Ligand SMILES: Nc1ncnc2c1ncn2[C@@H]1O[C@H](COP(=O)(O)OP(=O)(O)OP(=O)(O)O)[C@@H](O)[C@H]1O
């Protein structure tokens with residue numbers, strides 16, 4: 001091992017390497033490489049944690065894993081394989097999520113440095129917060145295809161992972177998904193929602209039926225259809241989609257006709273929607289089956305089936321087959337349990353591909369191959385083993401600097417596909433980016449502004465979509481400042497009666513301040529609520545982290561008049577683009593709208609010009625649901641106001657990331 005050979009490292013570093021305790025979080029593409037580098041370097045005291053087991057699809061780039069390891073714990077196998085390189089190392093493996101109770105501040109304080117090799121925002125934010133509280137340097141890393149990034153996060157010295165809110169992933173207004181899709185992605189999102197409605201964890205935000213509240217449809221939207229339904233069926237109560245599907249034993253024909261004939265006819269009755277759009281054409285099962293007879297049945301060759309755009313008859317068959325298989329799969333689960341959508345699950349993917357294409361056909365949208373749909377539905381950016389290896393190499397080199405406390409030398413580094421004007425493809429940042437004074441995580445008094453329709457947003461949505469999904473809280477308690485009213489309690493059941501109430505019903509109106517506290521993460525936040533009624537194509541809420549916005553209402557309004565509004569979500573851009581991120585010059589930083597939960601690795605890199613690397617933001621991705629950690633920690637803000645006031649710039653994937661698809 002390098003550190004065991006005199007002369008390879010300076011004596012002081014050599015000693016530090018052999019004596020330091022290091023934590024690696026994640027044993028995936030980057031984590032495996034980091035672990036291998038650590039043991040070969042001569043680190044002797046390593047802990048590694050990963051919640052997952054090894055999948056066949058990991059084997060092409062996670063070289064500590066082999067065929068025989070499939071299904072086993074990533075952390076344990078990574079440990080065993082790394083020990084084969086250096087049996088003298090002491091490696092402790094945890095098959096667990098870093099966000100669980102067992103890994104609080106005391107756990108983190110044991111380490112000289114923490115190396116993140118994660119793939120989701122929630123876990124990254126969690127480790128960020130714990131390392132800040134424990135005051136342990138964190139080296140954050142991420143890759144997306146050929147792009148990579150390594151960044152030091154050190155309390156009081158550098159910006160943290162959340163200094164600039166991560167750009168929201170692209171999302172679509174509910175009425176576009178439910179009523180007026182115009183792009184393949186709208187149909188794919190709808191099909192994923194349908195999967196959850198029928199087989200997965202149903203979520204009321206993912207309704208797939210026509211949306212009669214669509215403002216564009218007018219007040220008496222769908223009345224004619226409703227009346228018709230009432231006459232035929234004796235009532236107008238639309239039963240829950242899954243209950244209905246179960247009642248008809250998941251009969252593909254009935255499901256097909258309901259979704260693609262009756263519901264589409266219902267949509268047609270909302271005539272305002274079709275004044276300036278091509279109306280959809282309802283499809284009937286019988287007609288599809290005729291198509292199948294004419295076109296032949298499904299393509300047997302898996303590759304061809306994946307790459308080809310199937311005929312409508314073949315698609316109908318895929319629809320029926322996948323429903324049958326999913327019905328069986330859900331039937332094997334205990335009562336009340338559900339399936340989880342996974343792009344790598346054949347039947348789940350077949351179902352989404354078929355439903356998306358049938359809906360696309362109905363709305364006159366081009367159909368896609370299963371492969372294309374999978375990329376879009378799974379937010380897939382191909383992982384490149386070389387980028388992971390280079391990135392992991394940089395992580396460990398940065399760890400050396402951290403151990404030597406040469407923090408100034410730990411500028412963020414970007415890995416790029418092509419060399420820049422200076423002939424670099426590994427590009428270091430020019431500056432250490434200091435903490436953002438108003439960061440809602442690492443600042444002394446974190447604050448954000450929430451612009452939302454207080455008449456519509458329910459407490460449940462506020463908690464699930466805003467506090468948990470967008471602001472990465474785990475188990476928040478919220479009180480209304482001034483009155484002390486408990487709006488949300490982390491004690492189970494205590495405030496359930498508030499869940500379906502709107503903010504307004506709880507007297508949370510324009511100008512109110514909410515105090516949110518997530519003691520599990522030692523995370524407190526002051527949220528100023530501003531009432532706004534979003535337009536049809538606008539996101540339902542906006543979170544603004546900007547000191548200037550924390551002004552009384554009148555000033556806020558004046559400000560809005562004199563300066564352009566926050567950048568809107570631009571559907572044409574990938575979610576990682578600069579449009580609605582932070583900026584380095586103190587402009588608003590905004591999170592717009594909700595994020596749908598999918599793991600994805602995304603490294604965002606902004607390029608101002610080819611000559612010099614820009615400031616940028618660390619790898620991002622969306623969340624998994626974190627669970628709780630046990631220690632009750634109270635915020636231990638920095639003793640001093642963080643030094644310089646410069647926010648981090650979020651950024652934009654560079655180079656030829658045309659294949660990069662970030663959706664929901
Ligand atoms: N909360 C968490 N605690 C511990 N490990 C986590 C947590 N969240 C994610 N991870 C792990 O981080 C690793 C990230 O690695 P990577 O990005 O290569 O993902 P992967 O799942 O191995 O591959 P892919 O997503 O491309 O199929 C994964 O092994 C994942 O299990």
Ligand SMILES: [Zn+2]
Nearest residue numbers: 160163439442
């Ligand atoms: Zn911060």
